Amino acid sequence: KVNKARLWDSLMEMAKIGATEKGGCCRLALTDLDRQARDLYIQWAKEAGCSIRIDAVGNIMATRPGEDMSLAPVGTGSHLDTQPTGGKYDGVFGVLSGLEVVRSLNDNGIKTRHPIEISVWTNEEGSRFAPAMMGSGVVSGRFTLQEILDKTDVDGIRLGDELERIGYAGDTPVTGREYHAFFETHIEQGPYLEAENKVIGVVTGGQGQRWYDVELTGQESHAGTTPMHLRTDALTCASSLILAVQAIAQQHKPGCGTVGFMQVMPNSRNTIPGKINLSVDLRHPDDAQLSAMDTELTKTVERLVAETGVQIHLKPIWYYAPIPFDKNCIEAVRGSAADLGYSHMDIIAGAGHDACYVSDFAPTSMVFTPCLNGISHNEIESTTPEECEAGCSVLLNAMLRMAEV
Amino acid sequence: KVNKARLWDSLMEMAKIGATEKGGCCRLALTDLDRQARDLYIQWAKEAGCSIRIDAVGNIMATRPGEDMSLAPVGTGSHLDTQPTGGKYDGVFGVLSGLEVVRSLNDNGIKTRHPIEISVWTNEEGSRFAPAMMGSGVVSGRFTLQEILDKTDVDGIRLGDELERIGYAGDTPVTGREYHAFFETHIEQGPYLEAENKVIGVVTGGQGQRWYDVELTGQESHAGTTPMHLRTDALTCASSLILAVQAIAQQHKPGCGTVGFMQVMPNSRNTIPGKINLSVDLRHPDDAQLSAMDTELTKTVERLVAETGVQIHLKPIWYYAPIPFDKNCIEAVRGSAADLGYSHMDIIAGAGHDACYVSDFAPTSMVFTPCLNGISHNEIESTTPEECEAGCSVLLNAMLRMAEV
Ligand SMILES: NC(=O)NCCC(=O)O
Ligand SMILES: NC(=O)NCCC(=O)O
Numbered sequence: 124k125v126n127k128a129r130l131w132d133s134l135m136e137m138a139k140i141g142a143t144e145k146g147g148c149c150r151l152a153l154t155d156l157d158r159q160a161r162d163l164y165i166q167w168a169k170e171a172g173c174s175i176r177i178d179a180v181g182n183i184m185a186t187r188p189g190e191d192m193s194l195a196p197v198g199t200g201s202h203l204d205t206q207p208t209g210g211k212y213d214g215v216f217g218v219l220s221g222l223e224v225v226r227s228l229n230d231n232g233i234k235t236r237h238p239i240e241i242s243v244w245t246n247e248e249g250s251r252f253a254p255a256m257m258g259s260g261v262v263s264g265r266f267t268l269q270e271i272l273d274k275t276d277v278d279g280i281r282l283g284d285e286l287e288r289i290g291y292a293g294d295t296p297v298t299g300r301e302y303h304a305f306f307e308t309h310i311e312q313g314p315y316l317e318a319e320n321k322v323i324g325v326v327t328g329g330q331g332q333r334w335y336d337v338e339l340t341g342q343e344s345h346a347g348t349t350p351m352h353l354r355t356d357a358l359t360c361a362s363s364l365i366l367a368v369q370a371i372a373q374q375h376k377p378g379c380g381t382v383g384f385m386q387v388m389p390n391s392r393n394t395i396p397g398k399i400n401l402s403v404d405l406r407h408p409d410d411a412q413l414s415a416m417d418t419e420l421t422k423t424v425e426r427l428v429a430e431t432g433v434q435i436h437l438k439p440i441w442y443y444a445p446i447p448f449d450k451n452c453i454e455a456v457r458g459s460a461a462d463l464g465y466s467h468m469d470i471i472a473g474a475g476h477d478a479c480y481v482s483d484f485a486p487t488s489m490v491f492t493p494c495l496n497g498i499s500h501n502e503i504e505s506t507t508p509e510e511c512e513a514g515c516s517v518l519l520n521a522m523l524r525m526a527e528v
Numbered sequence: 529k530v531n532k533a534r535l536w537d538s539l540m541e542m543a544k545i546g547a548t549e550k551g552g553c554c555r556l557a558l559t560d561l562d563r564q565a566r567d568l569y570i571q572w573a574k575e576a577g578c579s580i581r582i583d584a585v586g587n588i589m590a591t592r593p594g595e596d597m598s599l600a601p602v603g604t605g606s607h608l609d610t611q612p613t614g615g616k617y618d619g620v621f622g623v624l625s626g627l628e629v630v631r632s633l634n635d636n637g638i639k640t641r642h643p644i645e646i647s648v649w650t651n652e653e654g655s656r657f658a659p660a661m662m663g664s665g666v667v668s669g670r671f672t673l674q675e676i677l678d679k680t681d682v683d684g685i686r687l688g689d690e691l692e693r694i695g696y697a698g699d700t701p702v703t704g705r706e707y708h709a710f711f712e713t714h715i716e717q718g719p720y721l722e723a724e725n726k727v728i729g730v731v732t733g734g735q736g737q738r739w740y741d742v743e744l745t746g747q748e749s750h751a752g753t754t755p756m757h758l759r760t761d762a763l764t765c766a767s768s769l770i771l772a773v774q775a776i777a778q779q780h781k782p783g784c785g786t787v788g789f790m791q792v793m794p795n796s797r798n799t800i801p802g803k804i805n806l807s808v809d810l811r812h813p814d815d816a817q818l819s820a821m822d823t824e825l826t827k828t829v830e831r832l833v834a835e836t837g838v839q840i841h842l843k844p845i846w847y848y849a850p851i852p853f854d855k856n857c858i859e860a861v862r863g864s865a866a867d868l869g870y871s872h873m874d875i876i877a878g879a880g881h882d883a884c885y886v887s888d889f890a891p892t893s894m895v896f897t898p899c900l901n902g903i904s905h906n907e908i909e910s911t912t913p914e915e916c917e918a919g920c921s922v923l924l925n926a927m928l929r930m931a932e933v
Contacts, residue, residue, distance in 0.1 A: 207794035208748050208802065250796040313753030332752070334797065343613050343906040346786035346809045347737070348718030348878030351778050353902070358787055359774045362767035369764045373756050381751035382763055383797040385790070389612035391655040392739065392788040392807035393879075394905040397613065402797035404751045473753030474798075497758070500799040501748040 125519055126230070127512040130223040134511065137163065137203070137219065138211035147502025148211055152204035152246035153181070153285035160203040161291060164218060164243060171225045173241070177293025179268055181245040181286045182258040184295070187225045189238035189526065195301040197235070197526040198485070199224065199518060200242030201309060201477060202258075206250050210504020212310045212494065212511075218243055220308045220515035224522060235526035237303050244477040245286075251276045253402070254334055254441035259477035262300045263484055265443070277386075302485035304452050304525040307478035308514045309489060310506055314497030315470055322513045323460040324470035324491025328448050329479040330408040333417055334441035336400070337364070337424075340434040343389060343397030358387060358396040360433040367423040368403055371416050378407040378416055379473070403437075408471050410444045445471075446479045452488035452521070459520035460490075465513050474499075490517045530924055531635070532917040535628040539916065542568065542608070542624065543616035552907025553616055557609035557651035558586070558690035565608040566696060569623060569648060576630045578646070582698025584673055586650040586691045587663040589700070592630045594643035594931065600706040602640070602931040603890070604629065604923060605647030606714060606882060607663075611655050615909020617715045617899065617916075623648055625713045625920035629927060640931035642708050649882040650691075656681045658807070659739055659846035664882035666702045668889055670848070673702050682791075707890035709857050709930040712883035713919045714894060715911055719902030720875055727918045728865040729875035729896025733853050734884040735813040738822055739846035741805070742769070742829075745839040748794060748802030763792060763801040765838040772828040773808055776821050783812040783821055784878065808842075813876050815849045850876075851884045857893035857926070864925035865895075870918050879904075895922045 140159045141150035150156040161183060165175055168185035176184045186196065201217020221241035228239070242259075249255025252274045260266040272283030286292040311317075316324050341357035365382045372380030384402040403420065407413040417439075424435045453469075460467040470491055472479070478489045492514035495505035545564045546555030555561040566588060570580055573590035581589045591601065606622025626646035633644070647664075654660025657679045665671040677688030691697040716722075721729050746762035770787045777785030789807040808825065812818035822844075829842045858874075865872040875896055877884070883894045897919035900910035 206799050207796050208799065248796075249798060253797060255798065311753065312750045314755070314758060330752070342903070344903055345717045345879060345905040346788055347735070347784055347811050347880065348716065348904065349784070349902065350719070350782060351774070351784060353719060356774070356786075358790065359770055362770040365764055365767040366771070369756070369761070377755060379752055379754070379756065381761075381798070381800055383751055383792075383799050383801060384795050385763065385792045386795075387788075387790045390789050390791075391612050391653075391905070392658060392809055393654060393660065393786070394611050394613065394788050395786055396788060397906070404798055406752050474750060475752065497754065498747070498749055499753065500750040500796070501802070 125223050125227045125512060125515045127508050129226065130219060130511055130515055131508040133219045133222065134211060134215060137215050141205065143502050145502035147504065148205045148209045149207050150205045151207065151251040152248060153282065153289055155289065157204055158289035161243065164203060167222055168241065171222060171229060173225060176295040177291055178295040178297050179293060180258050180261045180271055180297055181291040181293065182262065183243040185241045187239040190234055190236045192238060194237045195303040196238040196240035197522050198240045198242060198302040198305040199307060199522060200244060201307050202244050202247030204246055204248050206248055206500045208502050210499060210501060212504055212506050213312065213499050214247055216310055216511060217308045220518050223515050224519045227519060233528060235528055237526040239522065239526060247477055252282050255475050256477055256480050259480035261297050263480040265480055268297050302481065305478060305481045305485045305487045306452065306456065306518055306521050307476055307489045308518045309476060309491060310494040310499060311491040312494060312499035313473050316491060316493040317497055319468055321468045322465040323467035323517055325453060325457045325460060325467055326448060326472050326489035326491055327453055327469050329446045329472040329476060330406050331410050331413045331445040332441065332443055332475055333405045333413060333439060335403040336438045336440050337403060338436040339399040341397050344395045346393040346395055349395060354395055355432045356395045357399045357433055360427055360431045361399045361401060363427055364423065371419045375407060375412050375416050378412060380405050406473065408445050446482055448482055448488040449486035452486045455521040455524045456488050456490050456517060459517045463516055463520060465517065490514050530628050530632045530917060530920045532913050534631065535624060535916055535920055536913040538624045538627065539616060539620060542620050546610065548907050550907035552909065553610045553614045554612050555610045556612065556656040557653060558687065558694055560694065562609055563694035566648065569608060572627055573646065576627060576634060578630060581700040582696055583700040583702050584698060585663050585666045585676055585702055586696040586698065587667065588648040590646045592644040595639055595641045597643060599642045600708040601643040601645035602927050603645045603647060603707040603710040604712060604927060605649065606712050607649050607652030609651055609653050611653055611905045613907050615904060615907060617909055617911050618717065618904050619652055621715055621916060622713045625923050628920050629924045632924060638933060640933055642931040644927065644931060652882055657687050660880050661882055661885050664885035667705050668885040670885055707886065710883060710886045710890045710892040711857065711861065711923055711926050712881055712894045713923045714881055714896060715899040715904060716896040717899060717904035718878050721896060721898040722902055724873055726873045727870040727915065728872035728922055730858060730862045730865060730872055731853060731877050731894035731896055732858055732874050734851045734877040734881060735811050736815050736818045736850040737846065737848055737880055738810045738818060738844060740808040741843045741845050742808055743841045744804040746802050749800045751798040751800055754800060759800055760837045761800045762804045762838055765832055765836045766804045766806060768832055769828065776824045780812060780817050780821050783817060785810050811878065813850050851887055853887055853893040854891035857891045860926040860929045861893050861895050861922060864922045868921055868925060870922065895919050
């Protein structure tokens with residue numbers, strides 16, 4: 124059994140770092156607040172007897188020794204960075220439930236043959252620096268270390284420089300990482316567990332994603348003197364594109380299509396916008412459908428260029444196909460939920476998770492828990508101590524199945 | 529005759545202040561660059577023998593004495609502030625052609641019975657601080673001094689504080705201003721003079737305007753886990769609104785409808801936007817049509833609220849009905865253009881101009897000159913020394929008709 128109150132207290136303590144007025148967290152990747160969260164986590168992990176390593180992309184590995192240190196660890200972990208208007212649980216729950224597993228093992232004097240390793244992965248959110256899941260992506264080989272260090276935020280600040288600045292450019296190599304098995308706990312961030320009234324989601328895989336940067340170039344001109352038919356308005360064109368992204372997703376159920384980021388230039392009320400940068404995020408659990416969505420997006424862009432005269436540069440910046448998790452790891456989660464008497468259902472992750480990339484090189488699954496009204500990436504994100512306890516207990520049980528007591 | 533080279537040189541000299549890479553100007557109202565432009569103008573006006581007064585909203589009045597100082601001055605003038613991606617002529621031409629009139633009168637030793645007054649009006653653009661034509665609007669009584677001093681920019685900086693900071697909060701009262709007649713020269717900023725191959729636009733009035741601030745509130749949520757039908761996406765709703773504004777204008781020819789400013793929050797690519805602020809700018813030369821556009825906008829907002837669940841707060845922030853200029857002043861411009869042998873046509877101003885508000889308390893008209901491809905509010909805004917000379921010569925002639933040599 125895990126310690127429900129201790130897990131909850133740790134979540135509440137961590138949530139103070141970057142706390143927002145509306146009860147959420149704003150702790151963007153590699154900011155001073157991210158550093159504070161990392162520092163606190165390392166302190167706690169050391170207090171729980173773990174040794175700490177930091178790798179070249181800033182991932183933190185806390186290890187509880189196993190009886191046979193030649194064996195690959197059984198891993199867990201998630202992330203401490205948040206969205207600009209993030210909640211208290213997205214990511215943090217996965218890290219602190221890993222810590223609670225170690226604390227509980229310590230409480231009960233349980234030794235495992237395999238070491239236990241809890242990871243804090245760098246920049247999972249992909250909000251300040253795109254794309255997402257960078258730390259796990261570098262370790263899995265999806266990204267090169269150099270390309271990630273060279274990523275810049277909207278102000279042109281380099282990820283590698285921020286990593287140095289906050290003191291988390293470590294010396295452990297990003298290559299050669301191994302897990303005997305890997306599990307990640309996470310709030311579902313969607314509505315399905317709540318709708319089906321289930322306590323545990325047994326995650327069988329993650330849907331595929333395609334991200335794009337889009338630049339639209341029209342012609343700045345006067346809002347009062349330029350007749351409607353002589354305009355090359357980047358914003359009306361962008362509006363058509365945004366509605367098309369929505370329609371494409373609606374036509375490919377249960378796909379998602381979102382424009383979450385947009386900058387308008389010169390952003391002056393009586394000047395017709397001449398330049399727009401925006402993001403597109405397409406997702407689908409089926410890769411063929413995701414490809415079809417991509418094709419429709421490209422065709423929409425071509426049509427809008429022809430119709431409006433606005434130049435559109437559609438740049439794909441990220442793609443991964445749907446990711447199936449490991450049968451044995453899925454079964455370990457399902458069996459643990461059943462053993463502990465929690466209602467459960469199979470579910471596909473709608474969000475990207477570090478576990479998706481770890482799955483490239485290690486048997487992996489995830490444990491989902493409900494969140495209120497399925498709302499995440501929002502300061503009002505909410506869950507309960509009981510739900511966290513359930514997810515953490517399933518994690519403990521699944522890890523012990525693999526780590527050999 | 530005015531001095532073409534001197535006028536052009538002054539335009540080019542002024543354009544250095546806030547010069548942009550693409551050959552335009554970024555000299556937002558009440559910034560340090562606006563101060564530099566004002567300082568240079570005052571220096572030139574003093575060198576031309578003018579006395580200087582600055583009023584409580586920062587308008588600068590440069591006066592060339594008349595033989596009978598009890599008579600109301602014949603006025604001209606415009607503004608020195610620009611759009612963020614502004615050109616070298618919008619506003620500046622109106623100020624410096626006024627100065628060139630004084631310089632030419634000096635060259636030729638011409639005395640007038642009425643004093644000549646050149647005004648630099650504060651914040652004509654309405655870009656940094658909305659609405660536009662603030663300086664002339666306070667003098668005309670359209671705005672109270674206090675409400676204008678209390679306006680804030682997008683960063684919350686108060687206009688009154690900026691005016692103090694740059695040293696242009698003057699002690700001349702804003703009330704009791706009089707002109708025997710007022711003329712403003714300005715580039716057309718639109719395509720009509722060029723299309724009709726005319727050198728001079730005789731401005732018979734200005735179209736009406738309605739400006740709005742719009743706030744849309746949806747619900748932030750995860751871009752990958754929130755099914756399309758469960759979203760309350762402020763950005764897709766805003767996109768529908770933007771396209772509706774365009775359609776409303778298209779259905780009310782020759783009206784204009786523009787969204788030039790928009791901010792997306794939290795502006796993170798994998799979070800569904802929860803809040804949007806945007807501007808709407810509607811214009812029409814016919815007030816009944818402008819009202820109809822306003823009604824349709826309100827109805828569109830109501831429909832979108834009902835359809836999307838996004839809350840929309842539509843706040844009208846500015847309105848003025850179409851403004852007819854004074855018959856005698858119009859005739860002075862038309863007659864001067866004819867006398868000087870310039871091809872000319874009557875035209876309605878699509879943009880708002882300080883002359884529109886001066887027209888509340890003084891007989892007024894304007895002189896338009898062509899600009900390349902009708903493009904303004906753009907760094908590539910372009911005109912020629914010959915076109916400027918023509919506009920300035922018509923101004924000189926029209927002012928002399930009223931100022932009594
Ligand atoms: N879990 C989570 O919110 N990850 C962010 C990456 C994504 O947008 O899927
Ligand atoms: N002349 C000019 O561009 N004025 C700005 C105010 C407006 O948008 O009409």
